[in-house]
Amino acid sequence: MKFLAQMFKLISINLKSVPARWGATLVIVVGLAGVVGVVTALQSMSAGMVATLRATGSADRAIVLRGGSNSELSSFFTRDQAIVIEQAPGVAKGEDGKPLASGELSLIAERPLRRSNTDSNVSLRGIGPAGFTIRPELQIVEGRSFKPGLQELIVGLKAREQFIGLDIGSAVQIRGSLWTVVGVFASNGDAHESEVLVDIETAQSAFRRNGYSSLLVKLDDPSAFQAFKDSLTTDPRLQVDVQNEVEYFSSQSRSFTKTIGVLVSVVGVIMGLGAIFAALNTMYSAVAARTVEIATLRALGFGGGVVIAATVMEAMVLALIGGLIGAVGAYAFFNGYTVSTLGAGFTQVAFSFRVTPTLLINGLVLSLFVGFLGGFFPALRAARMQIAVALRAA
Amino acid sequence: MTTLVSIRGVAKRYTRGKQTVDVLQALDLDIASGDFLALMGPSGSGKTTLLNLIGGLDKPSAGEIVVDGKRIDQLSSGQLAKWRARHVGFVFQFYNLLPVLSAEANVELPLLLTSLSKAQRKKNVAAALAVVGLADRATHKPSELSGGQQQRVAIARALVADPTLLVCDEPTGDLDRKTADEILTLLQQLNRNHGKTIVMVTHDAKAAEYATHRLDMDKGALVTSGDSH
Numbered sequence: 001m002k003f004l005a006q007m008f009k010l011i012s013i014n015l016k017s018v019p020a021r022w023g024a025t026l027v028i029v030v031g032l033a034g035v036v037g038v039v040t041a042l043q044s045m046s047a048g049m050v051a052t053l054r055a056t057g058s059a060d061r062a063i064v065l066r067g068g069s070n071s072e073l074s075s076f077f078t079r080d081q082a083i084v085i086e087q088a089p090g091v092a093k094g095e096d097g098k099p100l101a102s103g104e105l106s107l108i109a110e111r112p113l114r115r116s117n118t119d120s121n122v123s124l125r126g127i128g129p130a131g132f133t134i135r136p137e138l139q140i141v142e143g144r145s146f147k148p149g150l151q152e153l154i155v156g157l158k159a160r161e162q163f164i165g166l167d168i169g170s171a172v173q174i175r176g177s178l179w180t181v182v183g184v185f186a187s188n189g190d191a192h193e194s195e196v197l198v199d200i201e202t203a204q205s206a207f208r209r210n211g212y213s214s215l216l217v218k219l220d221d222p223s224a225f226q227a228f229k230d231s232l233t234t235d236p237r238l239q240v241d242v243q244n245e246v247e248y249f250s251s252q253s254r255s256f257t258k259t260i261g262v263l264v265s266v267v268g269v270i271m272g273l274g275a276i277f278a279a280l281n282t283m284y285s286a287v288a289a290r291t292v293e294i295a296t297l298r299a300l301g302f303g304g305g306v307v308i309a310a311t312v313m314e315a316m317v318l319a320l321i322g323g324l325i326g327a328v329g330a331y332a333f334f335n336g337y338t339v340s341t342l343g344a345g346f347t348q349v350a351f352s353f354r355v356t357p358t359l360l361i362n363g364l365v366l367s368l369f370v371g372f373l374g375g376f377f378p379a380l381r382a383a384r385m386q387i388a389v390a391l392r393a394a
Numbered sequence: 395m396t397t398l399v400s401i402r403g404v405a406k407r408y409t410r411g412k413q414t415v416d417v418l419q420a421l422d423l424d425i426a427s428g429d430f431l432a433l434m435g436p437s438g439s440g441k442t443t444l445l446n447l448i449g450g451l452d453k454p455s456a457g458e459i460v461v462d463g464k465r466i467d468q469l470s471s472g473q474l475a476k477w478r479a480r481h482v483g484f485v486f487q488f489y490n491l492l493p494v495l496s497a498e499a500n501v502e503l504p505l506l507l508t509s510l511s512k513a514q515r516k517k518n519v520a521a522a523l524a525v526v527g528l529a530d531r532a533t534h535k536p537s538e539l540s541g542g543q544q545q546r547v548a549i550a551r552a553l554v555a556d557p558t559l560l561v562c563d564e565p566t567g568d569l570d571r572k573t574a575d576e577i578l579t580l581l582q583q584l585n586r587n588h589g590k591t592i593v594m595v596t597h598d599a600k601a602a603e604y605a606t607h608r609l610d611m612d613k614g615a616l617v618t619s620g621d622s623h
């Protein structure tokens with residue numbers, strides 16, 4: 001108890017002396033604000049991407065691609081193969097008794113991005129009525145849906161936000177044919193909101209693709225997945241990859257999160273090291289400026305452990321202040337900020353930065369860690385200084 | 395009078411690189427309880443080193459130091475810190491007050507190392523400030539006090555835990571003559587009226603006159619001793 005009382009008294013003394021050395025103190029505060037702000041922002045980008053892709057899909061849906069394809073763009077089935085897949089065990093039936101399966105065509109269209117006015121790839125999906133039935137989350141929020149047989153399209157909320165010329169009534173030139181935007185859809189903020197949807201039959205005709213890129217099926221229930229997968233992967237007529245839809249979209253974010261993870265690690269380590277040296281410098285200066293004070297306190301009987309604890313705590317308090325500023329800044333500037341990037345299918349996937357409570361806590365823990373390291377060695381020096389020698393520094 | 399400080403065969407040696415400097419050599423000294431001893435001598439004579447050894451701020455290279463029946467040369471750093479807190483009050487030339495704390499908070503510092511309650515600490519601080527005549531300056535910070543007042547606060551800090559021994563290193567070295575005399579008178583009163591044993595290092599022969607005994611040192615050894623007045 002006495003130790004704590006002494007330590008808090010010393011921390012209070014140390015912190016009271018901060019105004020006398022604002023410049024040095026700002027180094028540690030600003031340094032940590034920068035580190036935590038940047039690392040949290042980078043992590044929130046990754047978190048946003050992951051959340052968007054993980055929100056896409058449902059456990060009771062499965063996606064079938066041609067064997068060896070890592071995305072829908074590189075996959076293709078004939079209509080006959082699609083019929084075989086639809087008949088596999090585990091596929092749910094609709095009210096009309098037909099399998100709930102949606103053969104879909106995935107293509108790329110070029111549109112200029114709003115943020116840069118440069119062309120980028122927007123994902124265009126050909127989809128039939130079953131596609132809407134299987135995805136109840138897909139809702140028209142403005143205008144109406146496309147009519148089969150007409151070159152009409154509907155755009156996702158995020159696609160309209162990211163690309164120029166996708167407002168209702170706009171005419172869009174895609175691969176030599178003119179399409180009219182007739183509606184806008186929402187899809188719980190998932191990856192499909194970055195897409196443009198058209199009628200599958202019209203797309204097959206317009207883009208001369210007599211087949212499908214993928215087949216999405218609704219399963220009787222999630223547990224039916226393994227039987228469904230086994231049935232298709234053992235069928236000699238097919239060479240397919242079968243994935244749970246949630247797993248499929250999660251895997252799409254893997255390389256992105258890995259890249260961001262590496263970036264966060266590299267930037268975090270470099271900036272963190274910089275902040276540690278800044279904190280060390282600040283705290284060494286603080287200890288040097290208080291040599292006589294510390295020696296006096298030691299002479300009065302304050303123990304070395306108390307001096308170490310108080311100096312480390314001082315550094316941690318200052319680092320925490322910096323960390324809080326960085327975390328609050330990252331939240332204020334980046335949380336909800338929407339950007340788009342190339343997804344696994346070379347198309348733009350829009351997502352919002354997510355500065356989650358976990359990321360904020362991680363940032364604060366990082367700042368405390370840096371503060372601890374930055375304070376420990378100067379504290380050790382303070383505690384080890386020879387009192388008689390240090391008193392002569394007066 | 396009983397012996398409070400007993401020093402036998404004490405030597406202090408510093409090593410800097412390959413060079414060894416003998417600051418104190420086989421020194422013997424007894425200080426009686428209730429004494430007011432002035433240590434004098436030229437710079438480098440070893441008087442401050444001796445004072446630091448008596449106050450437990452440093453350890454001898456050889457020899458034995460007993461204070462109030464306790465052998466302090468064998469204590470660890472931690473034990474020595476606890477011993478200092480209980481038995482020694484320090485008065486420094488430049489006061490060594492913490493600038494961010496008020497006079498009363500500075501005086502309270504040694505009491506934080508005791509088990510006294512906050513109320514008791516407050517009472518003791520007030521009493522110590524009253525003894526040095528600064529009861530009305532309790533809330534002032536060091537920068538708001540004169541040099542003499544700051545040294546009085548430092549003396550109050552040295553007294554507040556009722557130590558066995560007061561060690562003063564050039565307590566008037568930074569003060570003008572008049573203020574120095576006031577401080578020395580205060581130390582004399584503490585010795586005479588409160589029975590405090592005081593060991594004071596000084597360059598000032600006039601300051602030494604306030605002590606009951608005076609010891610002169612040169613080249614790490616005691617050269618003369620006698621009554622100051």
